Every structure is written in C-alpha cells, then in structure tokens.
Amino acid sequence: MEDGQAGANGIDLRGARYFPGFLDRPAQEALVAAVRGVVAAAPLFRPETRRGKQMSVRMTSAGAVGWVSDRRGYRYEPRHPSGVAWPAIPTEALAVWEAVAGVERAPDTCLVNYYDAEAKMGLHQDRDEASFDWPVVSISLGDDALFRIGGRERGGRTESRWLASGDVVALGGAARLAHHGIDRVRPGSSSLLPKGGRINLTLRVAGVSP
Ligand code: MD3
Ligand code: FE
Numbered sequence: 001m002e003d004g005q006a007g008a009n010g011i012d013l014r015g016a017r018y019f020p021g022f023l024d025r026p027a028q029e030a031l032v033a034a035v036r037g038v039v040a041a042a043p044l045f046r047p048e049t050r051r052g053k054q055m056s057v058r059m060t061s062a063g064a065v066g067w068v069s070d071r072r073g074y075r076y077e078p079r080h081p082s083g084v085a086w087p088a089i090p091t092e093a094l095a096v097w098e099a100v101a102g103v104e105r106a107p108d109t110c111l112v113n114y115y116d117a118e119a120k121m122g123l124h125q126d127r128d129e130a131s132f133d134w135p136v137v138s139i140s141l142g143d144d145a146l147f148r149i150g151g152r153e154r155g156g157r158t159e160s161r162w163l164a165s166g167d168v169v170a171l172g173g174a175a176r177l178a179h180h181g182i183d184r185v186r187p188g189s190s191s192l193l194p195k196g197g198r199i200n201l202t203l204r205v206a207g208v209s210p
Contacts, residue, residue: 010100010168014149014159015175019100022168027092028141028192034090035112035141035199038062041087042080044114050074056119057182062089063109065206067128074128076109076206089203097137097203100170105134107203115145115198117187123148123158123179130207135172141165141199144189150179165190 010017023031044058047069061067065076066086079085089110097107113121126136140163150158152174160183163169171178185198193199 010170013161013169013175014151014178015173016149016178017100017170017172018161019168019170020164021166022096022100023139023166025166025192028166031090031092031139031201032141032192032199034092035201038087038090038110038112042066042084043082044112045081055121056115057121058114058116058119060086060112061109062087062093062112063107063206065109065208067109067111067206076128076208093139093201093203096139096168100168101135101137101203102170102172103134105205107134107137107205109204109206111202111204113200113202115143115182115185115200117143117185117196119182119198120184121182123150123181125152125177125179126202126204127177128206129204131205132176134205134207135170135176137203138163138169138171139201139203140167141201142190142193143196143198144186145198145200146183146185148181148183149175152177152179154179162186165192 006019010019042060068077147163148160
C-alpha cells in the first residue's frame with residue numbers, strides 16, 4: 001500500500017482502522033443535512049456525568065435506542081429525555097457502516113456529538129453496550145479534532161491524531177475497548193458547518209432491548 005493511502009482496510013491506528021477523507025464534500029453535506037433532521041426531532045442536550053457535572057459536548061441520538069447520561073448513570077434508553085422516540089438512523093450513515101464495519105449486523109444506535117470551540121472529551125472506554133464483539137464506526141464532520149487513543153488498560157501510552165471532516169474510523173477487535181478521547185477542536189478549520197464546530201457520529205450495536 002502506498003504511504004498515505006488508506007486502501008480498503010484503512011490505516012492501522014492502535015488496532016483501529018482509520019480512513020482519512022473517506023467522505024467527499026457532497027457526502028459530508030448530505031450527512032450534515034441528515035443530522036439537522038435528527039436534531040430537529042431530538043434536540044441536542046448536555047449530558048451530566050455520574051457526579052452531576054455537565055459535559056462540554058452536546059449530544060443526541062438516532063436509532064431504536066440512544067445514549068443518555070445523568071446521575072442515574074450512563075445507559076441506552078428508547079426515548080430522548082423529552083420523551084419522544086429517537087428518529088431513525090440516517091441512511092447515509094448506515095451506508096458508511098456497511099462499507100467499513102465488516103459485519104453483517106446493522107447498528108441499532110447512532111450517537112451524535114456536537115463540539116463547539118471549547119468542548120472536549122476526556123479519555124474513556126465505551127462500555128455501555130451489551131457486547132463488545134461489534135465494532136464502533138466514527139464519522140467526523142466539520143472542524144478538525146485532536147483524537148487520542150491508548151490501550152485497554154488505563155495509564156498506558158497514547159497516540160494522537162488530528163481527525164478532519166470526512167474521516168472515518170472503525171474500532172473493532174482489540175481497539176474496541178481502547179481508551180480514547182478528544183483533547184480539543186481547531187476552530188475555523190472547516191467550512192462545512194456555517195456556525196463552526198464539529199459533529200461526530202458513532203454508529204454502534206448497543207444490543208439492549210428498546
Ligand atoms: C475507540 N466520541 O462518543 S470518536 C464517544 O470524536 C466518543 O466524538 C469521540 O468517544 C468523538 O464515545 C471519539 C472515535 C471513537 C469512538 C468510539 C470508540 C473511538 C473509539 C470506541 C472504542 C474505542
Ligand atoms: Fe467513546
């Protein structure tokens with residue numbers, strides 16, 4: 001494989017498969033339009049950590065279940081905090097899963113994260129799903145973000161990489177339980193979102209009954 005070319009299997013990033021520039025500009029614009037529909041039905045909210053602190057990232061979901069967080073803990077729920085059902089996962093996002101996930105099963109949830117210029121996400125593992133046998137697929141839209149990925153154990157060596165609009169990462173196998181986070185976004189680095197900021201979509205099999 002030529003240097004800098006992702007190829008069909010992506011570039012290895014600590015066991016994750018990284019596909020830089022997977023989506024061209026029209027495909028990114030179509031996804032943003034679809035996300036606007038999701039947010040219109042299920043508005044972004046600022047989740048609370050278990051300790052009652054507000055997260056800086058705003059979130060919502062699409063699919064049979066969606067991720068919520070408050071003092072009762074982190075979990076998947078069949079409804080948005082307002083009581084409405086989550087909207088359907090956009091077909092454009094499902095197509096990305098089908099292209100890179102490498103599994104027959106479809107995702108049952110799509111988390112939408114919105115980062116303004118100040119937002120970040122500390123190092124964590126994604127452990128709220130019923131099984132870790134299914135990959136997570138991440139789609140970045142808008143401003144660049146400094147992504148950090150480490151190992152399964154806390155406190156190990158980490159590797160950082162700027163994720164740009166249109167980049168896709170498939171996290172399966174050993175990478176599925178890797179610690180990861182977003183250190184910061186680079187405001188004004190993309191013209192995709194008129195008001196700036198960054199959207200990250202993560203497609204998952206939560207595997208919990210709605
Ligand atoms: C590595 N989101 O929503 S996406 C999250 O850019 C989350 O908004 C970040 O971490 C974001 O939980 C990072 C990349 C990502 C997503 C899921 C993973 C990396 C992962 C699951 C396991 C290991
Ligand atoms: Fe995560």
